[in-house]
Amino acid sequence: DIQMTQSPSSLSASVGDRVTITCRASQSISSYLNWYQQKPGKAPKLLIYAASSLQSGVPSRFSGSGSGTDFTLTISSLQPEDFATYYCQQSYSTPKVTFGPGTKVDIK
Amino acid sequence: EVQLVESGGGLVQPGGSLRLSCAASGFTFSSYEMNWVRQAPGKGLEWVSYISSSGSTIYYADSVKGRFTISRDNAKNSLYLQMNSLRAEDTAVYYCAREHSNFISSSWYCWFDPWGQGTLVTVSS
Numbered sequence: 001d002i003q004m005t006q007s008p009s010s011l012s013a014s015v016g017d018r019v020t021i022t023c024r025a026s027q028s029i030s031s032y033l034n035w036y037q038q039k040p041g042k043a044p045k046l047l048i049y050a051a052s053s054l055q056s057g058v059p060s061r062f063s064g065s066g067s068g069t070d071f072t073l074t075i076s077s078l079q080p081e082d083f084a085t086y087y088c089q090q091s092y093s094t095p096k097v098t099f100g101p102g103t104k105v106d107i108k
Numbered sequence: 109e110v111q112l113v114e115s116g117g118g119l120v121q122p123g124g125s126l127r128l129s130c131a132a133s134g135f136t137f138s139s140y141e142m143n144w145v146r147q148a149p150g151k152g153l154e155w156v157s158y159i160s161s162s163g164s165t166i167y168y169a170d171s172v173k174g175r176f177t178i179s180r181d182n183a184k185n186s187l188y189l190q191m192n193s194l195r196a197e198d199t200a201v202y203y204c205a206r207e208h209s210n211f212i213s214s215s216w217y218c219w220f221d222p223w224g225q226g227t228l229v230t231v232s233s
């Protein structure tokens with residue numbers, strides 16, 4: 001099974017900060033990497049698919065990069081509505097996909 | 109509007125059974141693969157099961173194989189998860205999620221979008 005790790009597990013940031021979250025796969029997954037945002041009590045929401053493609057309707061301050069085993073999600077200027085938990089997901093071994101453990105972004 | 113609505117969650121004793129449903133609307137349900145994903149309280153996301161658009165191909169996570177059964181009724185635009193021999197560790201919010209695929213740069217990619225709001229299953233005596 002492909003294992004996913006994320007770092008950091010949590011971070012505190014201020015509105016306007018640039019935030020970077022890292023996701024690492026236990027083996028090469030090419031660009032088969034998606035990012036989701038989850039707010040408390042809500043379902044996950046797709047942000048980025050295929051490592052760097054922005055989902056329709058998602059603000060352009062979100063961006064994704066990487067390929068192989070190392071990936072990043074960047075929020076260029078953190079907004080109040082961005083405080084949430086972020087998960088990466090590998091779809092290389094679809095349909096048996098796996099998620100990272102999550103990164104919680106909270107207010108500094 | 110594309111929408112998925114889960115139902116059927118609740119409190120069940122260890123060893124008991126429960127059947128979850130997911131009602132789909134706003135898209136051609138029969139054209140899409142579907143998945144169940146769960147999230148234990150305060151924990152991360154765990155993929156549970158997959159079913160192809162026709163229902164002919166099915167996969168399960170090892171943690172539920174032999175106990176859970178995924179199915180669908182395309183005429184009713186509905187997805188199901190029959191859960192038997194439930195254990196305390198099955199306690200979680202269960203989400204249904206549509207699998208979306210697209211051909212990008214000569215490869216097929218897939219992702220989950222949208223997700224339902226989730227239904228809570230609690231296994232406890």
